[in-house]
Amino acid sequence: MIRDFDDAYSNSAYIPCGADYPARWTADAALFRAAQTNAMLDLRYGDGPRQACDVFMPAGTPKGLAVFVHGGYWMRFGKADWSHLAAGAQARGWVVVLPGYTLAPDNSIGGITSEIAKAITMLAKRFDGPLRIAGHSAGGHLASRMICEPSQLPLEVLERVAKVVSISGLHDLRPFLRTKMNETLKLTELEARNESPALRRPRDGVSVTAWVGSDERPEFIRQSELLANVWTGLGVDIHVHHEPRRHHFDVIDDLRSADSYLTRLFAP
Numbered sequence: 001m002i003r004d005f006d007d008a009y010s011n012s013a014y015i016p017c018g019a020d021y022p023a024r025w026t027a028d029a030a031l032f033r034a035a036q037t038n039a040m041l042d043l044r045y046g047d048g049p050r051q052a053c054d055v056f057m058p059a060g061t062p063k064g065l066a067v068f069v070h071g072g073y074w075m076r077f078g079k080a081d082w083s084h085l086a087a088g089a090q091a092r093g094w095v096v097v098l099p100g101y102t103l104a105p106d107n108s109i110g111g112i113t114s115e116i117a118k119a120i121t122m123l124a125k126r127f128d129g130p131l132r133i134a135g136h137s138a139g140g141h142l143a144s145r146m147i148c149e150p151s152q153l154p155l156e157v158l159e160r161v162a163k164v165v166s167i168s169g170l171h172d173l174r175p176f177l178r179t180k181m182n183e184t185l186k187l188t189e190l191e192a193r194n195e196s197p198a199l200r201r202p203r204d205g206v207s208v209t210a211w212v213g214s215d216e217r218p219e220f221i222r223q224s225e226l227l228a229n230v231w232t233g234l235g236v237d238i239h240v241h242h243e244p245r246r247h248h249f250d251v252i253d254d255l256r257s258a259d260s261y262l263t264r265l266f267a268p
Contacts, residue, residue: 005178008219009073011248021249022081029083045122046115050100053119054079056086058093064129066094066267067120068255071137071168074112075104075184085255088263095127096267101142105184109173109195116142117152124157131160134266136252137220140169141197144208144227148200158203165266167211168220168251171198171227175219198223198230208238209265213246220248 002008012018033039033054040055066089070082079100086096099119101112124131135143144166151158173192176182193199202208208231210224221242228240243251243262254260 002175002219005175006180008175008217009179009181011217014217015247015249018249022077025084026081029081032084032087033080045099045119048102048115050078050102051115051119052079053097053099053123054083055123056083056090056096058090058095060093062095062127062129063093063267064095064131065123065127066096066132067123067134067143068096068098068266069101069116069133069135069139069142070098071135071139072103073181073185074109074138075181085252087256088258088260089255089267091258092263092267094132094267097123097127099123105186108191109185109187110191113142113145113195114152117146120146121154121157124160129160130162131157132163132165132267133161134165134167134255135169136167137248138170140166140210141171141173141195144169144171144197144202145195147203147206147208148197149203151203161203161206163266164206164208165211165262166197166208166224166227167262168213168216168248169197169210169224169227170220171210171223172196198227201234202231202236204235206237208236210238210240211251211262211265212240212242213248213251214242214244215247216251217248 038057042052079098089096101115133143173196212224231238254262
């Protein structure tokens with residue numbers, strides 16, 4: 001039984017030197033961007049200040065389009081804090097894109113869903129080939145939300161989605177109604193239900209992995225197992241993977257390596 005919902009979704013307090021991670025991510029991302037010779041930064045998909053994408057091109061002809069959606073409980077961080085996570089998929093020959101989005105409270109979670117769909121639609125028109133979508137934490141929610149019916153992606157874009165990887169994703173948003181975060185998120189019961197992938201039917205034919213660290217907070221493990229449980233019952237090709245000795249802040253690190261299992265799932 002959960003008695004303290006804020007504590008259940010608190011990560012930093014349970015990770016050694018947890019408060020140091022954001023500055024480290026930002027620094028690593030800046031170093032990665034500085035080393036790029038063929039990047040398109042701030043490619044616009046809308047008029048809002050955060051409605052832009054960072055695109056990292058591979059050497060040679062791209063295999064396809066790999067989109068990574070950042071987390072931060074829908075109210076923190078930006079695309080430029082995570083550029084380094086493009087390294088693995090880029091090295092494997094994929095166009096890797098990190099979309100930005102308008103954060104709460106300036107946007108609702110439903111509005112953020114719409115922005116990510118708009119960004120992916122724009123990107124799909126620009127880059128050919130199969131489409132793969134991954135995201136971390138709130139980004140995992142947004143990645144899995146893209147393939148829920150009815151999707152805001154056009155059919156011709158949906159048909160290109162071959163894989164979704166939700167890393168430590170949030171798939172049932174109703175618990176957030178009982179957190180202090182909801183003072184910022186402003187979720188209603190209706191929106192929490194509508195925006196929860198675990199409460200919606202996914203599109204057929206897409207392979208899904210719910211990836212979570214074995215050392216994460218119990219709620220993140222439960223959220224990943226929940227999605228796999230429900231969607232398996234709907235006939236989806238989905239499995240849950242518990243990565244040993246990883247917590248919520250380092251579970252994404254393997255995206256930097258071209259040879260890691262996580263990167264090969266995302267962008268083979």
